[in-house]
Amino acid sequence: MPVNYLMPEYEVYRNPARCIACRACERQCANEVHHYDADLKAMVADDAKCVNCHRCVSLCPTRALKIVKSDHTFRENANWTGEAITEIYKQAATGGVLLSAMGNPKAFPIYWDKLLINASQVTNPPIDPLREPMETRTFLGKKSDTIRRDAQGNILCQGEPQLELKVPIMFSAMSYGSISYNAHASLARAAQALGTYYNTGEGGLHQDFYQYGANTIVQVASGRFGVFSDYLNAGAAIEIKMGQGAKPGIGGHLPGAKIVGDISRTRMIPEGSDAISPAPHHDIYSIEDLRQLVFSLKEATHYQKPVFVKIAAVHNVAAIASGIARSGADVICIDGFRGGTGAAPTRIRDNVGIPIELALASVDTRLREEGIRDQVGLVVGGSIRNAADVVKAIALGADAVYIATSALIALGCHLCRSCQSGKCNWGIATQRPELVKRLNPDVGSQRLVNLVTAWKHEIEEIMGGMGINSIEALRGNRMMLRGIGLTDRELSILGIRHAGE
Amino acid sequence: MLKEGQVRIPAGCAISGIFSRSGEAMSGEDIITSITVMHDRSNGLGGGYAGYGIYPQYKDYYALHIFYDTHEAKTDCEKFLERHFDIINLSKIPTRPTKGITDAPLIWRYFVAPLPTKLAESQLDEKEFVVRCVFRVNTQLEGAYVFSSGKNMGVFKAVGYPEDVGRFYRLEEYAGYCWTCHGRYPTNTPGWWGGAHPFALLDTTIVHNGEISSYDANRRSIEMHGYKCTLLTDTEVIAYMADYLTRRKGLTLQEMASVIAAPFWSTIQRMPSPQRETLTYLRNTFSSLLITGPFSILMGFDGGMMALNDRLKLRSMVIGERGDRVYAASEECAIRAICPELDRLWSPRGGEAAIFTLKGADGLCQ
Numbered sequence: 001m002p003v004n005y006l007m008p009e010y011e012v013y014r015n016p017a018r019c020i021a022c023r024a025c026e027r028q029c030a031n032e033v034h035h036y037d038a039d040l041k042a043m044v045a046d047d048a049k050c051v052n053c054h055r056c057v058s059l060c061p062t063r064a065l066k067i068v069k070s071d072h073t074f075r076e077n078a079n080w081t082g083e084a085i086t087e088i089y090k091q092a093a094t095g096g097v098l099l100s101a102m103g104n105p106k107a108f109p110i111y112w113d114k115l116l117i118n119a120s121q122v123t124n125p126p127i128d129p130l131r132e133p134m135e136t137r138t139f140l141g142k143k144s145d146t147i148r149r150d151a152q153g154n155i156l157c158q159g160e161p162q163l164e165l166k167v168p169i170m171f172s173a174m175s176y177g178s179i180s181y182n183a184h185a186s187l188a189r190a191a192q193a194l195g196t197y198y199n200t201g202e203g204g205l206h207q208d209f210y211q212y213g214a215n216t217i218v219q220v221a222s223g224r225f226g227v228f229s230d231y232l233n234a235g236a237a238i239e240i241k242m243g244q245g246a247k248p249g250i251g252g253h254l255p256g257a258k259i260v261g262d263i264s265r266t267r268m269i270p271e272g273s274d275a276i277s278p279a280p281h282h283d284i285y286s287i288e289d290l291r292q293l294v295f296s297l298k299e300a301t302h303y304q305k306p307v308f309v310k311i312a313a314v315h316n317v318a319a320i321a322s323g324i325a326r327s328g329a330d331v332i333c334i335d336g337f338r339g340g341t342g343a344a345p346t347r348i349r350d351n352v353g354i355p356i357e358l359a360l361a362s363v364d365t366r367l368r369e370e371g372i373r374d375q376v377g378l379v380v381g382g383s384i385r386n387a388a389d390v391v392k393a394i395a396l397g398a399d400a401v402y403i404a405t406s407a408l409i410a411l412g413c414h415l416c417r418s419c420q421s422g423k424c425n426w427g428i429a430t431q432r433p434e435l436v437k438r439l440n441p442d443v444g445s446q447r448l449v450n451l452v453t454a455w456k457h458e459i460e461e462i463m464g465g466m467g468i469n470s471i472e473a474l475r476g477n478r479m480m481l482r483g484i485g486l487t488d489r490e491l492s493i494l495g496i497r498h499a500g501e
Numbered sequence: 502m503l504k505e506g507q508v509r510i511p512a513g514c515a516i517s518g519i520f521s522r523s524g525e526a527m528s529g530e531d532i533i534t535s536i537t538v539m540h541d542r543s544n545g546l547g548g549g550y551a552g553y554g555i556y557p558q559y560k561d562y563y564a565l566h567i568f569y570d571t572h573e574a575k576t577d578c579e580k581f582l583e584r585h586f587d588i589i590n591l592s593k594i595p596t597r598p599t600k601g602i603t604d605a606p607l608i609w610r611y612f613v614a615p616l617p618t619k620l621a622e623s624q625l626d627e628k629e630f631v632v633r634c635v636f637r638v639n640t641q642l643e644g645a646y647v648f649s650s651g652k653n654m655g656v657f658k659a660v661g662y663p664e665d666v667g668r669f670y671r672l673e674e675y676a677g678y679c680w681t682c683h684g685r686y687p688t689n690t691p692g693w694w695g696g697a698h699p700f701a702l703l704d705t706t707i708v709h710n711g712e713i714s715s716y717d718a719n720r721r722s723i724e725m726h727g728y729k730c731t732l733l734t735d736t737e738v739i740a741y742m743a744d745y746l747t748r749r750k751g752l753t754l755q756e757m758a759s760v761i762a763a764p765f766w767s768t769i770q771r772m773p774s775p776q777r778e779t780l781t782y783l784r785n786t787f788s789s790l791l792i793t794g795p796f797s798i799l800m801g802f803d804g805g806m807m808a809l810n811d812r813l814k815l816r817s818m819v820i821g822e823r824g825d826r827v828y829a830a831s832e833e834c835a836i837r838a839i840c841p842e843l844d845r846l847w848s849p850r851g852g853e854a855a856i857f858t859l860k861g862a863d864g865l866c867q
Binding site: 120123124125127132133135137138139143144146147154155157159162368371372373374466467468469470472473474475476477478479480 | 711712713714715716717718719721722724725726750751752756763765766767775778779781782783785786787788789791792793794795812813815
């Protein structure tokens, strides 16, 4: 037997005084960590298979389990960390590209946490959201440039299509296939209840979910899976996905093993065939090509739907966004380097792209310098973790935010970052029926509604403290932000002053 | 310490306005009396007036009122003006030595018309040409500042208490159909005359009491359309927004009010069609120009005056009417001081625009 160079990252600790050998953990773990040893008359665990998803811990009726980080260690080395060494062992064994899931976990600066929010004192009053109206409604789309009137002088209320959001938070793209039917059902129902939108991702729209079309953004990505006339017209808006924060410049690959049943039908590809999304759209090699796709989609939907263009936050993002704003797109979506994914090459996820805070600030500034900010809506995602992040994003200049990782966590995701295995014990990133059914869409959608409702309350409280009673007066209101512990360069990119100034 | 314009200075204030619907000319005496009553709402760091109908003999020319820090600035600015305008008349603005008004800059007045050749070359309409020239001076000529640029109207302002500012400028010698006035209570020491109110662009003037919480959202939006906020004050940005919405976008004053002090969505939803659609459209189209936070403003314009409160009415403002005269002020006492008997006294609701125009004039809006 060859030497195994890889040591388990976690240890499953079982309190023998509490364990009653009910075997619930064994049934719950799709990674087959636990089993009952008849000779020992006790439960045992294979630590090496554990991904630390907490399913067994959460379901153990006697609270006998916990997962601890293994203290097994290499000789300490600040340069050659255990992770660096282990990755070499993996690649030496397989010759393959390392794969990971979810967003960039590295210790890069989190600018959200270096921004502080203002509040009113004396010279103007804070507003109590429990006593006064507090408005979070926002519209995404191109604003009219000229006011036109009829012969009687009445304003003609015609313009480009707009998307109305009751709260400036939408669920970001996750395809059916990368996440389960029940996860999609939860998102769709929650979006409808909240008066906001969820996004199909590039996996097409399951026929059961056409009923939520008014709260659906349908995505057109490089693989064009599931794209046809009914699909485009089913949604409230269409999103062209040019890139994704977790893997800028990289396409996607859903293995044939997952292309079964409904997923095959929804993606409109044969069962068992790999679903490969190319890195580029092969009909878009430059900005003028993008313009043609934008207008093709508008033609196909009779100019009734706003067209979004989603890009990853990369170095030249401001100039790219400016080009997109002039391409006919109604909304630009920017995904930061901490954005999640079902699977990405580790090296790409951890090293490509830039933080969404800086990308947002520079895009908003650039569009204003060019006088075209009103021609386009701006939506950002890529690790919006709480209501304060939402407020800061809007104050930096976003119209609304996309959340996906936060939404999955609300559904039970424990960020074990093993989505690519397809063995999600929480029924989210899996297609195995016995796992999918663990996620009840009634419960899931309610938890999403709860999350966004809670954030909405917090946004209202923070806005009220600033004396702002409408979200549009917060948008781009950078004077409401101060930086803490940031360099002059960082402050200038963010367009804010330092705390105390 | 940073000068005004380099740092944002919030301010509380007093405002007062008098308007004669019949167009009767009133001296500046009454408005001075009115603002004097509200002495405690100012702190001596800024006061000013706008008078309409005060230059009938030059009513077809733009009256530029300019502060100069130095004689060199004056020379430079006059060269610029000569290149762009036909200067019909120029003079020092008459003042009298007044205790409490010190460190006066050079204060000059020019009656001008754009040079036809320059105007044609610019491919702009006349008003836009004047606006751009004003911005050129204010942002590029060190030590020169145009603080009034309309026709048949003028702004007079200084650092000091407003009653002293009125005496300093000898306003009792002018006569106009409309006067607005402002006493300032800034929370920092600007010490610069340009920072006082009213703030003016062409014939639109704003006096304002409040501190708007939407300031930077409004500023960053309006700066996209060619305006430069050099003072970082609420009043400046409100004046630019008013100019943009009415002159550039052709909105009526009522429509403008429904943008900057928009009704709540819940109110709009209860409205009948097509009002509901129109207000939704306006609010969405100009969403970045919504003002939140407390304000009460008096906006003067050619042929009229508008009073407007923020939509929660977080600042006091009352309106009194007596015959043809309309009075608006932060406090009732400021009205009673000059007109003890009123036909009607009322407080406009939050976001409710009170618009008064000259009788017989089909102005921008009724």
